[in-house]
Amino acid sequence: MQPAPETALAIAQALIRCPSVTPEDAGALTYVAGLLERAGFEVHTPAFSEPGQPEIRNLYARIGRGAPCLVFAGHTDVVPPGQEGSWTHPPFAGEVADGRLYGRGAADMKGGIAAMLAAALAHLDRHGPPAEGSLAFLLTGDEEGPAVNGTVKLLAWAKERGERFDHCVLGEPTNPNRLGEMMKIGRRGSLTGRLAVKGRQGHVAYPHLALNPIPVLGRVIAALTDPPLDRGTERFDASNLEFTTVDVANPATNVIPAEAKAVFNIRFNDLWTPETLAAEIGRRVATACEEARFALTFDPTNAVAFVTEPDDFVHLVSGAIRAETGLSPELSTTGGTSDARFIRRYCPVVEFGLVGQTMHAVDENVAVRDLESLARIYGRIIESYLPPRNSRGTCA
Numbered sequence: 001m002q003p004a005p006e007t008a009l010a011i012a013q014a015l016i017r018c019p020s021v022t023p024e025d026a027g028a029l030t031y032v033a034g035l036l037e038r039a040g041f042e043v044h045t046p047a048f049s050e051p052g053q054p055e056i057r058n059l060y061a062r063i064g065r066g067a068p069c070l071v072f073a074g075h076t077d078v079v080p081p082g083q084e085g086s087w088t089h090p091p092f093a094g095e096v097a098d099g100r101l102y103g104r105g106a107a108d109m110k111g112g113i114a115a116m117l118a119a120a121l122a123h124l125d126r127h128g129p130p131a132e133g134s135l136a137f138l139l140t141g142d143e144e145g146p147a148v149n150g151t152v153k154l155l156a157w158a159k160e161r162g163e164r165f166d167h168c169v170l171g172e173p174t175n176p177n178r179l180g181e182m183m184k185i186g187r188r189g190s191l192t193g194r195l196a197v198k199g200r201q202g203h204v205a206y207p208h209l210a211l212n213p214i215p216v217l218g219r220v221i222a223a224l225t226d227p228p229l230d231r232g233t234e235r236f237d238a239s240n241l242e243f244t245t246v247d248v249a250n251p252a253t254n255v256i257p258a259e260a261k262a263v264f265n266i267r268f269n270d271l272w273t274p275e276t277l278a279a280e281i282g283r284r285v286a287t288a289c290e291e292a293r294f295a296l297t298f299d300p301t302n303a304v305a306f307v308t309e310p311d312d313f314v315h316l317v318s319g320a321i322r323a324e325t326g327l328s329p330e331l332s333t334t335g336g337t338s339d340a341r342f343i344r345r346y347c348p349v350v351e352f353g354l355v356g357q358t359m360h361a362v363d364e365n366v367a368v369r370d371l372e373s374l375a376r377i378y379g380r381i382i383e384s385y386l387p388p389r390n391s392r393g394t395c396a
Contacts, residue, residue: 005121006035008375009101009368012114013094016103021080022145023054028076028110032139035117036061039124041137046157048149056142056149060158063124064134068166070385071136072116072378073151073343075143078105079360086362100365108359111366112171112374113139115354119378123386132387136165143339151339152302155346167313168349169381172338173356179370180325184351185314186235186307186333187340188267191274191298193281195220198293201258213260214248216292221246223288224264224281229272235307236269236333239277267336270305274298303337308348317350320380324373352377 018028033043041061049055062069081091081104089095089102096102101111120135138158142150174184197217202210224241232238243264250257268277278298285296308314310331321329329352343349354374358364 008115008118015110016094019092022077048153058154059139062136064130069134071165071168073138074113074171077141102365107173112353115374118375152342165347170351171353173353175355180327183329189305190303196295210256217260219288223284239268241266324377
C-alpha cells in the first residue's frame with residue numbers, strides 16, 4: 001500500500017524549519033524536490049548567478065508533456081525574522097498553537113507552496129499521472145531579494161528547453177482578512193526616483209549670497225503630488241507617488257545647505273510605462289526648480305503594470321474559490337510587486353493564496369484550517385483544469 005500523501009500542514013512545517021532567508025536555501029528546495037520526485041515529477045534545480053549578486057538555487061518540475069500545462073509558482077525564500085526573542089513561537093520551529101501555524105514564511109509563502117504541493121500529490125494519488133495535459137512547479141529562492149537570479153532566469157531557462165505553459169497560479173498571500181475574498185489578476189508597476197536639488201551654501205544671515213535648495217525641494221514635492229498623476233482606470237486605482245526620504249545632512253543651524261535630496265517611489269497603473277512616467281516626472285521637476293540646478297535619476301525597474309483579463313481560466317479559479325469558501329473573490333490589482341510580473345510574459349497568471357495580515361511580521365502565522373482549505377481550492381483547480389483520463393479534449 002502506498003503511503004498517504006503529505007498534508008499541507010506537514011509540508012508547511014517542514015518548509016518553515018528550513019531557515020531559507022534570502023539568498024540561503026537551507027534545504028527547502030531539496031525537500032520539495034524529494035516530494036515531487038517520489039510522485040513521478042521530472043525535477044530540475046538550476047542555480048543562477050551574476051557578478052555582484054548571490055548564486056540562487058531554483059526548482060522546476062513537471063509531470064506530463066502535453067497541453068494544457070498548468071504551472072504553480074512561488075518562492076521558498078523568506079525575509080529575516082528580526083529579533084527572534086520577540087517571537088512568541090520560534091520563527092523556524094513551525095509550531096502549531098490554538099489552531100494556527102507559526103513561523104517565518106507561514107503566510108508568505110511557504111504555506112501557499114505547501115498547499116500547492118499537497119493538492120498536486122493528492123490529485124496524483126487519486127488519478128495517477130495525467131493522460132493529457134501537464135502539471136508543473138516553478139519555485140525560486142530569490143523573490144524577497146534582488147529577484148535577479150530567480151524566476152526571471154528560471155523562466156528563460158525553461159523556455160530554452162522547450163517548456164511551454166498555458167496558465168499559472170502564483171500562491172502569494174492575496175487575502176486581506178478572510179480566505180476567499182480576493183485574488184489578484186494584475187499588479188501595478190513600480191518606479192523609484194532619486195532627486196538632488198543643487199543650492200549654494202552660505203551663512204543664514206546673508207541669504208542673498210546663497211541659494212537655499214530646501215524651498216525649491218518643497219516646490220518639487222508639491223508639484224509631484226498635485227495634480228495627481230491620473231485618476232485610475234477600469235482595472236487599476238490611481239497611480240500613487242510617495243516620498244520615502246528627504247535629506248539635507250546639515251548639522252549646523254547657521255548654514256544654508258548646498259544640496260537637498262529626496263527619494264520617491266511610484267506605484268503606477270496601466271496608463272503609464274516607466275519611460276512615459278519618467279518623462280512626466282522630469283517635466284514637473286524642471287518646472288518647479290525654475291533657476292535651481294537639479295539631478296534626477298531613476299532606478300532600473302522590471303515592474304510594469306499588467307492585467308490578466310477575466311476569461312475562462314480566471315472564472316475557473318474563481319469558481320474553485322467560491323465552491324470551497326462560499327465567497328466570490330474580488331478581482332484585484334492592488335498591492336506590491338510579485339514574480340507575476342515575469343510570468344505574465346509567458347502565460348496568463350493569477351494570484352491566490354493565504355491571508356496576509358502577518359506576512360513579514362513578528363509571529364507570522366496562518367490558520368491551519370485556511371491552509372487545509374487552500375489545498376482543497378488548489379485541488380479543485382487541478383481537477384477542473386486537467387482533462388479527465390478518458391477525455392480527448394482540453395479543459396481551460
